[in-house]
Amino acid sequence: MGGAQGGKHASELAVSTIVSDVSEASSADNPLSVIRKAVSHANTVIYEEGQKDEYKGMGTTLTVLLLTDKEAITAHVGDSRIYQLRHGRKIFRTDDHSMVFDMVRAKVITEEQARLSDCSNIILKALGVSESVEADMSVLPYCKGDRFVLCSDGFWSAFDETVLIKKLSVKGSPEDLLESVADEIDQIGKGYGGNHDNLTAAMVIVDKGSAGASVRMPLSNRYIMLSGLLLIISACLNFYFLRVASGLRHDASEWEKRYEEVHDNLYRLLYEDTVGTDKDLITGMETIFLQMEGGENE
Numbered sequence: 581m582g583g584a585q586g587g588k589h590a591s592e593l594a595v596s597t598i599v600s601d602v603s604e605a606s607s608a609d610n611p612l613s614v615i616r617k618a619v620s621h622a623n624t625v626i627y628e629e630g631q632k633d634e635y636k637g638m639g640t641t642l643t644v645l646l647l648t649d650k651e652a653i654t655a656h657v658g659d660s661r662i663y664q665l666r667h668g669r670k671i672f673r674t675d676d677h678s679m680v681f682d683m684v685r686a687k688v689i690t691e692e693q694a695r696l697s698d699c700s701n702i703i704l705k706a707l708g709v710s711e712s713v714e715a716d717m718s719v720l721p722y723c724k725g726d727r728f729v730l731c732s733d734g735f736w737s738a739f740d741e742t743v744l745i746k747k748l749s750v751k752g753s754p755e756d757l758l759e760s761v762a763d764e765i766d767q768i769g770k771g772y773g774g775n776h777d778n779l780t781a782a783m784v785i786v787d788k789g790s791a792g793a794s795v796r797m798p799l800s801n802r803y804i805m806l807s808g809l810l811l812i813i814s815a816c817l818n819f820y821f822l823r824v825a826s827g828l829r830h831d832a833s834e835w836e837k838r839y840e841e842v843h844d845n846l847y848r849l850l851y852e853d854t855v856g857t858d859k860d861l862i863t864g865m866e867t868i869f870l871q872m873e874g875g876e877n878e
Contacts, residue, residue, distance in 0.1 A: 586638030590626050590708050594640050597622040602646065611648055612717065615655050619644065619707070619715045626708025639708040642715065643674070643730040645784065650791045652722045655715040658706045660780075661736050663729040664720060668749040670741075672720055676733075677705035695737050701777075723789040727754075734777030738765040754783035 601618035605611075619642065630638045641658025654662045656674045659681070664672035675681060679702040680694035694700060707713060722728075729748055736744060747761050758781050769776025 586630075586635050587640060589629070589635060590638045590640040593626050593629060594622045594642055594707055597625050598644060611646055611651075611653050612719065615644055615646055615653055616715070616717065619655055619657070620712070623707050623713045624711075627711055630708055637709075639706040641703065641732065642707045644715075645728050645730060647722070647728075647784070647786065648790075652720045652728065652790065653717065654720065655717045657713055657715045658703050659700075660730070660732045663727075663731075663736075663745070663748070664722065665727040665729065665745060665749055666723060666725070668746065670745055671726070672718065674716060674718075676703070677716075678703045692740060695740075700737065701733070721790045722786055724786060726786050726789075728784045728786070729781065730783075731781040732777075732779055734779030735762070735765065735781045737777075738768060738779075748783070754785060758783055 598615075598618040598621075601621055602614055605614040622642075626639065629635055641660040642656060643660045643662050644653075644655040645662060646653040652664070654672075654674065656662055657677065659676040659678045661676070662672075662674045663670060675685070678694075678700065680689065680697045680700050682704070683689045684691050684694050689697070705713065727748065738744075739747070744761075747764075748757060750757065752760075762779060762781065765776070765779060
């Protein structure tokens with residue numbers, strides 16, 4: 581913001597100040613407080629520099645991602661975004677500090693209408709334009725393979741969000757993926773006269789999960805696995821009915837009780853978000869089979 585020179589200078593000051601402050605922090609410090617203080621410090625530095633004639637009105641949007649063993653901490657100001665992607669799905673995304681996004685929050689327009697609006701570049705908050713600023717912050721768990729994407733509006737606004745997420749979720753290195761998307765955005769911009777916005781993007785693919793994070797298998801895999809389970813259960817129930825009808829096992833009241841147990845566990849596996857890991861899912865299936873068979877000790 582504030583012209584090419586001012587915006588570039590403000591961005592450089594933001595990065596250098598925050599990186600320096602975080603690097604100098606003690607491991608005993610609260611990471612959330614460290615980021616909050618670093619953002620506030622960067623805002624002060626930019627604001628004071630912006631009082632010079634050559635930098636009047638300069639400012640910058642901001643995205644910050646700090647990964648610790650326990651969590652991911654995000655902070656943002658303006659309409660640059662942070663995405664957390666997993667298995668091709670959006671797990672988390674920051675909300676823009678912009679006029680059109682306020683309209684989205686108020687359900688006046690949709691996000692797609694906001695993206696395409698002529699007023700989409702009107703932001704309500706930025707670093708360095710006032711004496712103080714408050715960043716939106718979040719603390720997130722993360723899993724192995726998660727992708728964090730930090731990007732300016734010139735990057736994310738070029739595509740419908742569903743399309744963007746798909747492009748950022750294909751296999752490849754962060755460098756190759758971002759270069760490919762950036763090239764495509766440039767080609768689109770040139771087709772409209774070359775007056776498209778500048779863009780910045782960075783991606784991190786984590787190689788391990790945060791402490792205590794649950795790794796869930798992709799939803800499509802879960803449905804395939806559970807569909808197979810349903811077929812097996814259907815066959816087992818038919819066999820079970822035959823055994824009950826022939827009087828070989830259990831009276832009707834005991835069957836009704838066991839049926840309710842099977843039904844409750846199956847419903848939990850299918851519809852409730854209580855299964856943390858693949859191992860938990862297998863354990864749940866084993867529990868259902870034991871209930872159908874009549875219990876572990878029978």
